[in-house]
Amino acid sequence: MGVDLSVDVFGIKFRNPIILASGPVGFGFELMPYLDFSNVGAITLKTVTLKPREGNPPPRLVDSHGGVINSIGLQNPGIEGFVEEIAPRLKELKTIKIGSIAGFSMDEWEILGEEMDKIKEIKIIELNLSCPNVKGKRRWVEDAELTQKVVKIARKLTNKPIIAKLAPDVTDIVEIAKTAVDAGADGLAIGNGIQAMRIDVETGLPVLKLKTGGLGGPAIKPITLAKVFKTREALDVPIIGIGGIMNWQDAIEHAMAGASLLGLGTAVMVDPEAPVRIIEGIEAFLERKKIESFNKIIGVAHKGGLNVH
Amino acid sequence: MLIEAELKEKKISKDYGLFTFKLYGDLENPEAGQFVMLKASDEPVLAKPFSIYSYKNRELTLFIKRVGRLTGKIFSSPIGEMFYIRGPHGNPYVDLIDGEKQYILVGGGSGIAPLNFFSELHPAMVYEKFYGFKGSYIRELFTEKEQRSLVIEEESGKTVLDVLEDVYSEEIGILACGPVPMLKNLPATSYVSLEAMMGCGIGTCKSCAVKTKKGVKLVCKNGPLFRKEEIIWEWI
Numbered sequence: 001m002g003v004d005l006s007v008d009v010f011g012i013k014f015r016n017p018i019i020l021a022s023g024p025v026g027f028g029f030e031l032m033p034y035l036d037f038s039n040v041g042a043i044t045l046k047t048v049t050l051k052p053r054e055g056n057p058p059p060r061l062v063d064s065h066g067g068v069i070n071s072i073g074l075q076n077p078g079i080e081g082f083v084e085e086i087a088p089r090l091k092e093l094k095t096i097k098i099g100s101i102a103g104f105s106m107d108e109w110e111i112l113g114e115e116m117d118k119i120k121e122i123k124i125i126e127l128n129l130s131c132p133n134v135k136g137k138r139r140w141v142e143d144a145e146l147t148q149k150v151v152k153i154a155r156k157l158t159n160k161p162i163i164a165k166l167a168p169d170v171t172d173i174v175e176i177a178k179t180a181v182d183a184g185a186d187g188l189a190i191g192n193g194i195q196a197m198r199i200d201v202e203t204g205l206p207v208l209k210l211k212t213g214g215l216g217g218p219a220i221k222p223i224t225l226a227k228v229f230k231t232r233e234a235l236d237v238p239i240i241g242i243g244g245i246m247n248w249q250d251a252i253e254h255a256m257a258g259a260s261l262l263g264l265g266t267a268v269m270v271d272p273e274a275p276v277r278i279i280e281g282i283e284a285f286l287e288r289k290k291i292e293s294f295n296k297i298i299g300v301a302h303k304g305g306l307n308v309h
Numbered sequence: 310m311l312i313e314a315e316l317k318e319k320k321i322s323k324d325y326g327l328f329t330f331k332l333y334g335d336l337e338n339p340e341a342g343q344f345v346m347l348k349a350s351d352e353p354v355l356a357k358p359f360s361i362y363s364y365k366n367r368e369l370t371l372f373i374k375r376v377g378r379l380t381g382k383i384f385s386s387p388i389g390e391m392f393y394i395r396g397p398h399g400n401p402y403v404d405l406i407d408g409e410k411q412y413i414l415v416g417g418g419s420g421i422a423p424l425n426f427f428s429e430l431h432p433a434m435v436y437e438k439f440y441g442f443k444g445s446y447i448r449e450l451f452t453e454k455e456q457r458s459l460v461i462e463e464e465s466g467k468t469v470l471d472v473l474e475d476v477y478s479e480e481i482g483i484l485a486c487g488p489v490p491m492l493k494n495l496p497a498t499s500y501v502s503l504e505a506m507m508g509c510g511i512g513t514c515k516s517c518a519v520k521t522k523k524g525v526k527l528v529c530k531n532g533p534l535f536r537k538e539e540i541i542w543e544w545i
Binding site: 062066246269270 | 524
């Protein structure tokens with residue numbers, strides 16, 4: 001029996017629910033020798049800002065129990081560099097491309113939205129409203145009103161589906177999510193790294209040069225899972241569950257909580273072949289449970305579970 | 310692509326050790342300067358980069374200093390413990406240096422690992438070797454012949470930089486790996502092999518950034534070897 005792993009959301013058919021989350025995989029090209037992109041549902045590209053950014057000084061990454069804290073700081077070539085150097089090569093990645101942008105002002109969001117809209121290979125635009133690693137900047141998602149403004153600007157500029165990328169560590173993610181959807185977001189990515197730090201006890205100084213960073217990996221899975229669950233309860237829009245998905249069980253949990261698509265970050269950083277392993281695991285699970293389609297398990301935790309008797 | 314690596318032999322002297330792993334898969338033509346990403350079966354989650362000290366017939370030897378959770382785990386693991394590795398990653402030194410020259414290998418601490426592999430693979434390119442350590446206890450890890458390359462501060466009061474001064478001339482190249490203060494004090498034309506906190510080891514995650522005169526580069530993808538004069542040291 002073959003199971004159907006495809007997911008239809010945003011009017012787009014994804015061959016399976018596993019997508020590479022924005023960040024750890026960059027623009028994807030370096031991953032090509034290790035991963036056949038035709039095996040994954042989509043890639044969300046590294047976030048692009050208006051101006052080129054060299055990122056934060058090192059150390060930018062440190063391990064932590066159950067995960068890893070990073071403070072890369074949106075290193076990217078800027079929108080001009082992206083349009084000239086990266087966009088023409090996107091065809092090489094044989095999967096759906098989601099573009100990710102982050103503005104530092106409303107004007108910047110506007111320019112970024114316009115430019116992303118023009119790139120044919122980009123099918124969906126993700127608004128990174130929640131990067132924890134930009135020095136001196138508050139995250140957009142900490143303010144519902146600002147979140148709404150940004151999404152409204154983007155909505156006016158493009159007919160492509162828009163995803164608002166939210167952070168799990170805000171006062172009330174459901175309120176922010178509602179605001180984003182009211183303003184025109186087609187879907188939500190939940191979430192991003194959770195603000196975290198480590199201090200070197202020998203020196204008494206923060207390990208990361210930026211002092212704090214974003215925690216990802218297995219440690220944050222139960223946290224983002226709860227945010228996916230709560231958001232799904234309140235809203236009926238497609239959710240990309242991101243946070244500590246390291247194996248098929250984590251992926252299935254996120255789906256059951258209400259995520260239609262499942263984003264991998266830390267897992268790919270540790271093992272570039274993790275996506276394939278996780279997809280095979282999902283397939284085997286569905287076969288074992290005699291469930292013919294992945295769609296059937298999305299959100300079942302809200303609907304009486306799998307009806308196991 | 311993750312290869313199982315079974316701990317087969319270990320030799321420890323205080324905070325340094327030589328660890329040999331039996332691999333259940335091939336490392337494809339590993340070269341000196343390249344590294345493997347090694348990971349424990351559970352915690353820590355993250356894989357860490359280790360330079361290849363030696364590799365022969367699916368036996369990989371690493372020279373490791375105990376510094377954090379993963380190295381602590383390797384030190385305390387019993388023989389037979391399973392780890393996972395992938396690689397080799399990073400550029401071979403021979404692809405980045407002038408092949409016509411001979412080199413003085415200047416190592417400090419665990420930085421001697423890639424230099425040892427270099428001297429195994431390219432003995433004709435080695436002019437001299439200076440491997441610096443603080444204490445005499447390090448001798449236990451090496452054969453008598455190998456010990457001739459050691460510069461031990463506790464014994465002679467000299468560092469590798471002191472002994473280098475006596476033999477260095479401009480026709481000879483320098484290939485160095487070790488702590489930043491040591492690298493910073495080498496002649497400008499030296500090739501220095503950098504260490505960095507890495508996430509992926511293949512150039513995607515942008516964790517191991519190093520600022521150079523040609524912009525921000527990555528230790529894993531563009532290095533690990535750089536010209537000393539190219540590096541903006543204030544950023545490190």
